[in-house]
Amino acid sequence: MRKLLLLSTSVLQNGKYLEYASDVIKSFFAENGVSKIVFIPYAAHDHDAYERKVKDTFSEFGLELNSIHRSGNLLSTIKEAEGFFVGGGNTFLLLKTLYDLNLLEAIRDRVMQDGVPYMGSSAGTNLATVNICTTNDMPIVHPTSLDALGFLPFNINPHYLDPDPNSKHMGETRETRISEYHGIPNVRSPPVLGLREGSWLQVKDDKILLKGCIPNQCARLFIRGQIPKEHEVNSDLSFLLNM
Numbered sequence: 669m670r671k672l673l674l675l676s677t678s679v680l681q682n683g684k685y686l687e688y689a690s691d692v693i694k695s696f697f698a699e700n701g702v703s704k705i706v707f708i709p710y711a712a713h714d715h716d717a718y719e720r721k722v723k724d725t726f727s728e729f730g731l732e733l734n735s736i737h738r739s740g741n742l743l744s745t746i747k748e749a750e751g752f753f754v755g756g757g758n759t760f761l762l763l764k765t766l767y768d769l770n771l772l773e774a775i776r777d778r779v780m781q782d783g784v785p786y787m788g789s790s791a792g793t794n795l796a797t798v799n800i801c802t803t804n805d806m807p808i809v810h811p812t813s814l815d816a817l818g819f820l821p822f823n824i825n826p827h828y829l830d831p832d833p834n835s836k837h838m839g840e841t842r843e844t845r846i847s848e849y850h851g852i853p854n855v856r857s858p859p860v861l862g863l864r865e866g867s868w869l870q871v872k873d874d875k876i877l878l879k880g881c882i883p884n885q886c887a888r889l890f891i892r893g894q895i896p897k898e899h900e901v902n903s904d905l906s907f908l909l910n911m
Contacts, residue, residue: 669783670819671700672871674793676826676863678756680881685725686789688866688881693787694729696870700785702751707735708775710765711757711791722755736771746774749784756790756826759803763795764811776817786819790826793863797824801849802860804842820871821858822908823849828862828888843888843896850892859908862888867901876905 673696680688697705707722709715719735726733733753739745752775754762766772778784788796794803799814802823831841840848846860863869866882878887880901889897891911899905 669780670871670873671696671779671783671785672796672819672869673785673787674796674824674863674869674871675787675789676793676828676867677865678789680866685721689868690729692868692870692879694731696787697731697751697785700751702731702785704732704734705751705753705787706745706749707733708752708754708762708766708792709735709737711755711759711762713761718755718757722753726753742769742771743774746771746778749778751785751787752779753787754789754792754795756792758808759791759794759800759805760807760809760811762791763800763814763816764809766795767812772817776819779817779819793824793826793869796820798822798858801857802846820876820909822911823858823860824869825860825862828864830864830888843890846890850890857892859892859911860890861905861908862890862896864888869905874906874909876908878903878905 675689679685709718712718715737723733736745779786794800795816796819797816798818798821799816801814802825804827829842850857864885866885867880867887870877870879878899878901886898886900889899
């Protein structure tokens with residue numbers, strides 16, 4: 669019963685917050701009959717400021733949004749939610765807070781059992797996958813586990829960047845770091861989808877479509893023991909649910 673919209677980023681260069689995906693966001697919630705959304709702000713430290721920014725944007729979309737941090741009964745808010753939006757920020761902080769508040773399982777049940785629509789951006793997209801091992805964030809806090817919501821049985825690397833041959837930076841590339849993840853012996857690490865800026869996944873039940881707003885902007889798929897493969901916008905990635 670998965671109904672997911674997973675964005676690589678919240679802002680494109682010279683754009684406003686979620687502007688590039690505004691039509692997709694409005695359609696996603698409208699087609700699922702959602703007008704009120706529960707916002708999960710825990711990837712940031714200042715929940716009030718984060719809520720103000722997101723609330724203003726969703727108001728422009730014709731959607732009512734309220735942050736869960738203002739609730740007097742967190743579990744009740746989760747159980748009554750019509751839809752979720754989990755914003756970007758620090759993925760470790762987000763996951764730790766949800767573990768500390770005992771909300772992870774409640775959100776998982778609402779999405780996977782009750783079919784409540786879930787939208788994630790950046791850290792919120794990482795959270796939707798099997799674990800947060802391929803986030804780009806620093807581990808500023810230590811969650812109980814790196815295991816995440818598990819809506820998808822693979823990893824995503826949001827904000828995926830290709831190596832720049834003209835750059836003087838000599839550090840590891842994203843591809844190098846993902847190969848390190850897949851290189852751990854005696855561990856069956858799942859596939860990793862490098863999701864470039866301006867790209868997103870639309871997931872409905874057992875169907876996954878790769879979408880994007882930038883021409884020729886595709887995703888790069890890493891599977892352990894295989895050569896990385898490019899996937900164009902509009903590719904059907906449903907096979908990743910059964911690997």
